[in-house]
Amino acid sequence: MTVHVIATGGTIASHFDGAAWTEIPGRQLVDELGALPVDVEVHDVASGPSSNLSTNDMVAVAERARALLATGADGVVVVHGTDTLELTAFVAQLLLGTGPARRPVVFTGSMRVHSHAQPDGPANLRDAITVAASPTAVGREVLVCLNGELHAADRVTKRSAASVDAFHSLPFRPVGAVVDGAVHFEADAEARRPATAMTSDVPLVTCWPGMPAAVLEAALRTGDEGRVRGAVVEVFGDLNGARNLWPVVHGAWKAGTLVVLASRAFTPTAANDDLALLGAVGAGGLTAQKARLAVMAALDSTPDRDDAVAFLHQYALHHDAGERSTR
Numbered sequence: 269m270t271v272h273v274i275a276t277g278g279t280i281a282s283h284f285d286g287a288a289w290t291e292i293p294g295r296q297l298v299d300e301l302g303a304l305p306v307d308v309e310v311h312d313v314a315s316g317p318s319s320n321l322s323t324n325d326m327v328a329v330a331e332r333a334r335a336l337l338a339t340g341a342d343g344v345v346v347v348h349g350t351d352t353l354e355l356t357a358f359v360a361q362l363l364l365g366t367g368p369a370r371r372p373v374v375f376t377g378s379m380r381v382h383s384h385a386q387p388d389g390p391a392n393l394r395d396a397i398t399v400a401a402s403p404t405a406v407g408r409e410v411l412v413c414l415n416g417e418l419h420a421a422d423r424v425t426k427r428s429a430a431s432v433d434a435f436h437s438l439p440f441r442p443v444g445a446v447v448d449g450a451v452h453f454e455a456d457a458e459a460r461r462p463a464t465a466m467t468s469d470v471p472l473v474t475c476w477p478g479m480p481a482a483v484l485e486a487a488l489r490t491g492d493e494g495r496v497r498g499a500v501v502e503v504f505g506d507l508n509g510a511r512n513l514w515p516v517v518h519g520a521w522k523a524g525t526l527v528v529l530a531s532r533a534f535t536p537t538a539a540n541d542d543l544a545l546l547g548a549v550g551a552g553g554l555t556a557q558k559a560r561l562a563v564m565a566a567l568d569s570t571p572d573r574d575d576a577v578a579f580l581h582q583y584a585l586h587h588d589a590g591e592r593s594t595r
């Protein structure tokens with residue numbers, strides 16, 4: 269059995285020797301784990317902080333994972349900086365989809381540097397390789413493995429830049445765990461169709477109190493005064509935005525743009541009567557950053573706007589307003 273490790277840099281590879289910072293290559297990170305129960309091939313594809321990665325860089329990492337699986341890899345681990353790890357993991361989820369035979373793809377990193385007295389990187393990397401080689405992880409979502417927890421790429425977010433317990437799927441639980449080398453999952457994975465490409469640029473506008481409508485209007489236009497094909501607008505609460513913005517959203521929808529509303533707060537809303545009147549749809553629980561990636565994938569996978577919404581809403585949670593008091 270062979271697991272392939274794609275190394276892209278990040279804190280897990282950052283080493284301070286008392287005088288200077290260097291970056292530890294992926295092969296060394298794997299060798300430092302000692303004996304492993306599987307063969308590991310390493311591909312160093314990027315270095316440095318993950319905040320430098322563009323969306324195209326993320327797509328390239330995901331395509332590399334897809335190519336390795338297509339040529340027989342038993343599992344793939346991506347070593348990644350934690351700042352944008354959840355985004356590259358979600359790009360991989362969008363491009364690979366979830367199907368019963370898909371071999372595991374597992375993202376990991378660390379919150380502490382390689383030269384820390386008690387680094388978290390080695391345990392995270394060992395766990396991730398274990399999951400990538402595990403038959404129980406076949407057919408799962410693209411996974412994020414840190415601190416002994418397994419998260420689905422669509423739900424996980426980095427919530428702390430100061431703790432090894434940085435990644436959460438709140439308000440839900442992690443989908444699984446690695447305990448003393450044993451891999452457990454709590455629930456079945458849902459099937460998701462893969463995207464065919466992800467190249468369209470999609471703007472993300474975060475609304476602030478009192479934001480002029482002209483800001484949104486400008487973001488929805490392209491350079492040649494046409495309209496962007498898709499856009500994500502981050503509003504408040506249960507997809508509530510200021511009333512001066514709604515005519516812009518409605519106008520964009522009438523002009524053919526797929527306008528997706530996401531929220532600063534968690535809300536599972538994907539659709540409701542008010543949104544339908546505007547022509548907008550809700551992100552269905554995706555963060556604004558992830559909604560933007562999903563809209564890119566949706567627009568590049570189908571020419572039909574309704575089908576693009578269906579692609580996006582593969583990742584939507586079921587909305588039941590009656591559950592609100594218990595969430």
Ligand code: ASP
Pocket residue numbers: 277278279280316317318319348349350351352377378379380
């Ligand atoms: N700055 C780092 C990054 O590359 C943070 C980390 O890896 O934990 O995202």
